[in-house]
Amino acid sequence: MSDSNTTHLTNPSTFILLGIPGLKAAHVWISIPFCAMYAIAVLGNFTILFIVKTEPSLHGPMYYFFCMLAVTDLVLSTTIFPKMLSIFWFNSREIDFSACLTQMYFIHSFSAMESGIFAAMALDRYVAICHPLRHSTILTNPMVAKIGLAMVLRCGMLALPYPFLARQWPYCRTNIIPQHLCLHMAVVNLACADIRISSYYGLFVQFSVMGLDVIFIVVSYIQILRAIFSLPTKDARIKTFGTCSSHLFVILAFYVPRFFTSLLHRFGQNVALNVHVLISSIYLFMPPMLNPIIYGVRTKQIWDRLLCLFIHEGS
Template identity: 95%
Template sequence: MSYSNTTHLTNPSTFILLGIPGLEAAHVWISIPFCTMYAIAILGNFTIRFIVKTEPSLHGPMYYFLCMLAVTDLVLSTTIFPKMLSIFWFNSREIDFSACLTQMYFIHSFSAMESGIFAAMALDRYVAICHPLRHSTILTNPIVAKIGLAMVLRCGMFSLPYPFLARQWPYCRTNIIPQHLCLHMAVVNLACADIRISSYYGLFVQFSVMGLDGIFIVASYIQILRVIFSLPTKDARIKTFGTCGSHLFVILAFYVPRLFTSLLYRFGQNVALNFHVLISSIYIFMPPMLNPIIYGVRTKQIWDRLLRLFIHEGP
């Protein structure tokens, strides 16, 4: 199937997703690691949800936030993977203009939601370590529910302008997206107009949502580390820090590739397209795959419950 490089419609009826430019002949082989990552993400996050739901001892703030993270990871990866697989396996590159904007909204809103959940989990660790006697009275179930609702509303509202801004631009040069997904800057960079509003708004969201979340996480862990280093024994310090190690690792796996991708789209004009695509793929698929593995292995209660499931012992 041949595709036109240009369209004279203000809003094209379809976009063309190239997948990984220059590596089209290897798409089937490239799909294998992505399929593996997606399968691990689906299995791992459903397992986390099942274990927390069926184990009464895990019905607490930390595990409720972990369930929210699992649901967010499932939605985020499922928003992208089916279309990406159709590109890699069946060369089905066309995506409806409205469908592209819908995918854009879900990608950015659920990515921001994941950032908010990490901030909420940092709050839980801060209260648990710095104010352990007040943990059950500060983070009650109604408070956890309100935090979850606030994150959903915040991310939904901040991400809503993305598709509206993208829709207003004229796309008279090309409708080909050198990507396998509809990221905001990947789409608006195709417009034949001054897109500084879109770029500035994207930066505003990065700093006002993820930036503030990052500042809150850093501030929380500064207080946590102060308490940890004030503990009297080395064993107590190591044990307490171990409860935060997995959280810190998944935070880095989430924030670093995303920040790198955002900067590449705005300032990395000389960087190869293949590198753009691979980095964006990492920040989308790595956290949903890594989160259940890290939390499942590093969280003793979840690991113990998982082992009991495999050896067919009762709870």
């Protein structure tokens, strides 16, 4: 199919993903850091899953949430990476309309799911620090399973209208998406119709998922910090805060790039399109890569178990 604009595409059979606009000649080189990030994400998250599964002492709420996050990161990065690689390496830029909508659904639902898991982890830290004697009775295994199921249902249902909204619009201007992902607004912006309902729904989902999650996390950590500062000794305060440090690091790695990207999209009209696309790609790949590294290094139980595995293999 030609890269030129096409008209009268009431329902295009395929879209064309341009990759990084203006940097086609550098696609192979650009793919190298993304391949490294994906490899680290897969290795790190599978390592977290393996360690938690094989170590009975880690069968608790916090580590179950680690596993939920690892599975979410694996699905999210694997949803994005294969098509990105086919564009960068083989210039395979066509994507079926239905496949594009499927990728859109998985990207938005699992990104929102990751945010929900961070909120659930904040709840776990709040109960563990503010109500330690009740932690085992409040966050039981069935309760953790219910929280996980609620996150899946919430994000799965809220992301479901995205592909249906995108499918209903007539596409009569072009079928060229100026990036390598089928994000909701990137697709519906190609429609020759009033797409305000798609835009408003996207804002509603952002607020009702990530907005409310951020509010819940902030409120939880205000209570946590109050409890920490009320401890009698400095050593106790440092030790208790250390149990939250890995969670705070991954929260910052997840939300700060998204906040920066949101500001860039709204106020960075003079920024080149390829910069927008690169930054969007990085913020989708960074958390799946960083999360297992942060939890592996900052969580003593996981780090000790990982060292035992290496020592055992080396002996």
